[in-house]
Amino acid sequence: MPKHQTHRMTRQRELILEEIRRSKAHPSADEVYLMVRKRLPRISLGTVYRNLEILCELGEIRKLDLGVDFKRYDWDPKMHYHIRCLECGQVDNAPIAPLHSVEDELHQATVYTIIGHKLIFEGLCPACSQKVASGEIQPPDQGAADR
Amino acid sequence: MPKHQTHRMTRQRELILEEIRRSKAHPSADEVYLMVRKRLPRISLGTVYRNLEILCELGEIRKLDLGVDFKRYDWDPKMHYHIRCLECGQVDNAPIAPLHSVEDELHQATVYTIIGHKLIFEGLCPACSQKVASGEIQPPDQGAADR
DNA sequence: TCGGGATTTGACACCCAATAGCAACCTATT
DNA sequence: AATAGGTTGCTATTGGGTGTCAAATCCCGA
Numbered sequence: 501m502p503k504h505q506t507h508r509m510t511r512q513r514e515l516i517l518e519e520i521r522r523s524k525a526h527p528s529a530d531e532v533y534l535m536v537r538k539r540l541p542r543i544s545l546g547t548v549y550r551n552l553e554i555l556c557e558l559g560e561i562r563k564l565d566l567g568v569d570f571k572r573y574d575w576d577p578k579m580h581y582h583i584r585c586l587e588c589g590q591v592d593n594a595p596i597a598p599l600h601s602v603e604d605e606l607h608q609a610t611v612y613t614i615i616g617h618k619l620i621f622e623g624l625c626p627a628c629s630q631k632v633a634s635g636e637i638q639p640p641d642q643g644a645a646d647r
Numbered sequence: 648m649p650k651h652q653t654h655r656m657t658r659q660r661e662l663i664l665e666e667i668r669r670s671k672a673h674p675s676a677d678e679v680y681l682m683v684r685k686r687l688p689r690i691s692l693g694t695v696y697r698n699l700e701i702l703c704e705l706g707e708i709r710k711l712d713l714g715v716d717f718k719r720y721d722w723d724p725k726m727h728y729h730i731r732c733l734e735c736g737q738v739d740n741a742p743i744a745p746l747h748s749v750e751d752e753l754h755q756a757t758v759y760t761i762i763g764h765k766l767i768f769e770g771l772c773p774a775c776s777q778k779v780a781s782g783e784i785q786p787p788d789q790g791a792a793d794r
Numbered sequence: 795t796c797g798g799g800a801t802t803t804g805a806c807a808c809c810c811a812a813t814a815g816c817a818a819c820c821t822a823t824t
Numbered sequence: 825a826a827t828a829g830g831t832t833g834c835t836a837t838t839g840g841g842t843g844t845c846a847a848a849t850c851c852c853g854a
Contacts, residue, residue, distance in 0.1 A: 547832055
């Protein structure tokens with residue numbers, strides 16, 4: 501257990517934070533890598549992973565474990581929910597207020613110490629909804645949301 | 648897109664379903680592999696993965712993407728939520744009724760076609776709560792739930 | 795009961811997101 | 825400017841999960 505660890509602001513860390521904020525989206529580590537590499541071509545993917553982790557610890561950004569494919573990183577660390585397209589994987593914010601009551605409710609009913617919760621919606625983004633409606637692609641079968 | 652595919656009930660598939668039901672828990676593919684191997688020592692891990700997938704498609708069990716480490720499989724395919732210990736990784740059912748209203752609420756506010764949602768609680772199981780209380784281990788730092 | 799085509803198995807190679815190890819380098823502080 | 829130790833880039837590695845394919849198995853119809 502190390503004592504308080506100091507962090508330095510390197511050009512790499514600075515650019516990673518800048519690019520993820522500029523994107524205003526939910527990019528993967530690899531997407532961040534591609535964005536930053538345009539301005540710092542010799543940066544390595546490992547450095548991106550390390551700094552994303554540190555920026556999470558500092559509370560500047562947030563890591564999203566949506567339980568699919570790969571992790572994403574959110575420029576906005578404030579508590580909010582997400583919705584993910586089952587067809588193309590796109591991720592957007594879900595405009596729903598945080599549910600405070602469910603944790604209270606569960607607190608009555610469980611022997612766990614509750615610390616938090618994750619709520620992830622799954623569906624079809626506008627573009628993929630359109631494709632399904634026009635018959636261009638098949639809709640995901642029921643249950644896909646939990647597979 | 649193949650026409651309706653027939654499935655056979657092999658000894659492997661039968662035992663996998665039997666063991667996961669007997670466990671009444673949320674084992675990983677590897678844990679299922681270890682359980683089944685006691686009765687069928689020559690079964691391969693690939694067979695376990697393939698059959699767990701097929702049993703999900705058949706609606707006999709359910710795959711859980713809790714967004715951490717590895718996927719788990721639930722003997723009970725009925726819709727319910729889960730809670731996961733941030734310290735030891737144990738997973739249990741969360742005794743909370745399914746939230747129907749949130750999807751309706753979101754439907755009003757988004758351009759997505761909503762298909763489903765996942766709600767995952769995070770906290771400390773009784774054993775790990777005890778360890779924290781006695782000072783044996785450190786509590787997870789805030790934000791750990793989303794990292 | 796038997797035959798035969800489709801499904802399934804076991805073994806092994808492979809994929810890929812993410813992490814570990816390490817010497818050289820850089821940042822911040824004195 | 826000198827120093828301490830956090831940081832980088834590189835490379836190798838991990839580990840859950842998937843793909844391939846010949847051999848084995850299942851099941852349905854004759």
